[in-house]
Amino acid sequence: MYYFYFDCGTSNTRGYLIQNSTVISSQNLNIGSKDVSICNDKSLLVRGLKTIYDSLLHKAGLTDHDISCIYASGMITSPYGLVEVPHAAIPIDKQGIKASIFIHFEHTLFHREIHLIRGLKTTSMDLSWDVIEEINNLRGEEVEIAGICNHLPIQWKSSKYIILLPGSHTHAVLMDKETILDIFSLFSGEIFHALTSATVLASSTEVQEGKLQSIDLNAVKKGCEYVQKYGFARAVYIIHAMKIFNIEDNYKRRSCLSGVVTSTVMQSFLKHLKSKWEQTNNIAVYAEESIANTYLEVLRYLTWNTGLETIALARNKMNCCVEGFVDIINS
Numbered sequence: 001m002y003y004f005y006f007d008c009g010t011s012n013t014r015g016y017l018i019q020n021s022t023v024i025s026s027q028n029l030n031i032g033s034k035d036v037s038i039c040n041d042k043s044l045l046v047r048g049l050k051t052i053y054d055s056l057l058h059k060a061g062l063t064d065h066d067i068s069c070i071y072a073s074g075m076i077t078s079p080y081g082l083v084e085v086p087h088a089a090i091p092i093d094k095q096g097i098k099a100s101i102f103i104h105f106e107h108t109l110f111h112r113e114i115h116l117i118r119g120l121k122t123t124s125m126d127l128s129w130d131v132i133e134e135i136n137n138l139r140g141e142e143v144e145i146a147g148i149c150n151h152l153p154i155q156w157k158s159s160k161y162i163i164l165l166p167g168s169h170t171h172a173v174l175m176d177k178e179t180i181l182d183i184f185s186l187f188s189g190e191i192f193h194a195l196t197s198a199t200v201l202a203s204s205t206e207v208q209e210g211k212l213q214s215i216d217l218n219a220v221k222k223g224c225e226y227v228q229k230y231g232f233a234r235a236v237y238i239i240h241a242m243k244i245f246n247i248e249d250n251y252k253r254r255s256c257l258s259g260v261v262t263s264t265v266m267q268s269f270l271k272h273l274k275s276k277w278e279q280t281n282n283i284a285v286y287a288e289e290s291i292a293n294t295y296l297e298v299l300r301y302l303t304w305n306t307g308l309e310t311i312a313l314a315r316n317k318m319n320c321c322v323e324g325f326v327d328i329i330n331s
């Protein structure tokens with residue numbers, strides 16, 4: 001039996017052709033909810049999805065009739081996706097995620113149902129300004145979490161632990177065995193992106209494509225030190241001063257800035273950990289390798305000698321998204 005799965009992000013969409021539980025082929029397209037928002041045109045995403053779908057089916061010698069079901073998760077259920085679908089509320093596990101799937105009939109290009117995996121939020125109450133600070137929400141990471149659970153030390157599963165998912169936003173997720181108990185959401189990668197593309201730091205932190213995926217961990221540590229000593233605003237200024245007075249190169253300055261942003265994000269997280277999730281000592285970070293290592297370096301710097309156990313899982317080496325999707329569907 002064949003089925004199709006779309007993982008839709010803010011900047012990218014990936015389609016997977018799956019036979020039983022095995023991925024036959026996949027394709028990436030640089031289209032996401034960000035483009036829908038910028039162009040105010042939802043058809044952009046549908047056309048992108050259909051391009052991926054047709055191309056993978058064609059390569060496999062299949063037709064639409066061979067695909068028993070199409071699934072999608074992530075920003076596709078956001079206001080800048082295909083159709084806005086309310087988040088499901090936590091606590092939730094794989095079975096709950098599967099049971100809350102929303103079926104949408106796509107009538108413009110697919111002319112068939114697309115089964116949408118909902119994002120998650122931390123409250124089901126009516127929201128107002130009085131309680132907005134209690135809210136946390138994610139879309140897409142719930143599928144990755146299901147896959148990540150297969151790669152954690154077995155002894156972690158007998159108690160509570162935390163999964164950190166850095167990205168444009170960073171979500172910290174409190175787990176009890178394989179149930180998502182709580183979420184704490186933070187702005188993060190978008191801050192770094194804004195600083196390195198829309199401020200005076202742009203040209204002094206720019207690096208070649210090949211160096212984007214690597215990081216200088218000593219420079220990251222320096223960034224942490226500046227934030228601890230002076231706070232975010234002065235730490236960022238120091239990186240600007242490094243350019244003005246010719247200290248180090250763009251690669252080191254970029255790594256240092258990454259340390260500044262990451263340690264600011266982790267300071268908020270650690271405050272939350274201390275006040276709300278105190279009893280938890282195990283933290284797994286799932287991200288592209290250099291980002292996961294940056295988070296680990298920063299966490300170790302900020303929590304030195306406190307008994308936290310941290311591990312990194314490199315997203316570029318294991319695809320927890322598709323693995324989690326298969327687990328959810330088979331649950």
Ligand SMILES: O=C(O)C(=O)C[C@@H](O)[C@H](O)CO
Nearest residue numbers: 078119137138139140167169
């Ligand atoms: O629920 C939404 O609308 C979001 O903006 C979720 C976002 O934070 C993603 O989880 C990032 O991957």
